[in-house]
Amino acid sequence: MNPFRMFLFPILLLVFTGGGIYAQGRIATPLSAAGFSKLTSNKEICSFIRQCDTLSHLVTASFYPLENGLEIPVVSISRPENKERCLRILFIAQQHGNEPAGMEAMLNLIAAFAADGDHEILNGIELMVIPQCNPWGGDHHRRRNKEGTDLNRDHLLIRAGETAIIQSVFRTFNPEMTVDFHEYYPYGSAWEEFGYRRDFDIQLGGLTNLNTSDEFQRLFKSYALPFVKNHLDRHGFSFFEYTLGDFPAGERLRHSTVDINDGRQSFGITGTFSLIVEGRNGKDSLYHLEKDRKANTRQRWHCFSLPRYTGIRSGKKWRVSVTRINNPLQVLH
Numbered sequence: 001m002n003p004f005r006m007f008l009f010p011i012l013l014l015v016f017t018g019g020g021i022y023a024q025g026r027i028a029t030p031l032s033a034a035g036f037s038k039l040t041s042n043k044e045i046c047s048f049i050r051q052c053d054t055l056s057h058l059v060t061a062s063f064y065p066l067e068n069g070l071e072i073p074v075v076s077i078s079r080p081e082n083k084e085r086c087l088r089i090l091f092i093a094q095q096h097g098n099e100p101a102g103m104e105a106m107l108n109l110i111a112a113f114a115a116d117g118d119h120e121i122l123n124g125i126e127l128m129v130i131p132q133c134n135p136w137g138g139d140h141h142r143r144r145n146k147e148g149t150d151l152n153r154d155h156l157l158i159r160a161g162e163t164a165i166i167q168s169v170f171r172t173f174n175p176e177m178t179v180d181f182h183e184y185y186p187y188g189s190a191w192e193e194f195g196y197r198r199d200f201d202i203q204l205g206g207l208t209n210l211n212t213s214d215e216f217q218r219l220f221k222s223y224a225l226p227f228v229k230n231h232l233d234r235h236g237f238s239f240f241e242y243t244l245g246d247f248p249a250g251e252r253l254r255h256s257t258v259d260i261n262d263g264r265q266s267f268g269i270t271g272t273f274s275l276i277v278e279g280r281n282g283k284d285s286l287y288h289l290e291k292d293r294k295a296n297t298r299q300r301w302h303c304f305s306l307p308r309y310t311g312i313r314s315g316k317k318w319r320v321s322v323t324r325i326n327n328p329l330q331v332l333h
């Protein structure tokens, strides 16, 4: 594989910039068309994505049927006229059906590309998006799929049809970077009683399994975390490295699981720079819509959404070069 450069920071901008830029977008997602009054169903997601595919040559959709009759949409966003191989990035969202924010944000992102005709960032990257990995869970506001499998603990045995589709897309697309979008539950009194607060708007996790690249772990700590923190600070969102564990009960405090059976680590052990986003959840899937609408619901959705890639356009040299020649990875900067 030829060496190539990885535009890490503009890509993180893509994930984390919001600030209402896209509020001017011309294609309304089902969520915004409904006035943020209801979450988007699997049927509405697929219908919306088919429309985006029709509208734009940048957007190409595929649909993978499940035994339960629903479909997993997979959306390619790229410039067909690109001659050279671009950096490949895979976004996946809503493996846990009761964590819909990432899915809604991915629809925003797809809409923005479909609406705007062309985007400079697509000169350098190629995106693949699975906005809803768990359609049944999404439609029923349940964490697991219809058969009771936690998809984000199924990437080793791959028992669920949904997980098989995610892994198949990953292997075929062969991305250099993945981002897996989740939400976390900040409520409960134990942390507070212990004297700690854990209610960050956004948490970001990197690779933690010991079989993943040290270089990528350093890249995450040294560059990705401070970059995202500064960016979210400027936009008024609180942020921390993804941290969990029943600390007050004496359990080990940790930066997410280290097991290889979740999506992030399973991608990471193959030499992919993989991140997990944990947005602050409500008390249930609909909480934001019912309780937070007047506050910052829109900003919250947009926090995951699409910017104008100011990092690239302003010519900032926030670039990190990564060479992947089989394994191990070599990070140059």
Ligand SMILES: [Zn+2]
Residues within 6 Å of the ligand: 096, 099, 152, 182, 183
């Ligand atoms: Zn989750």
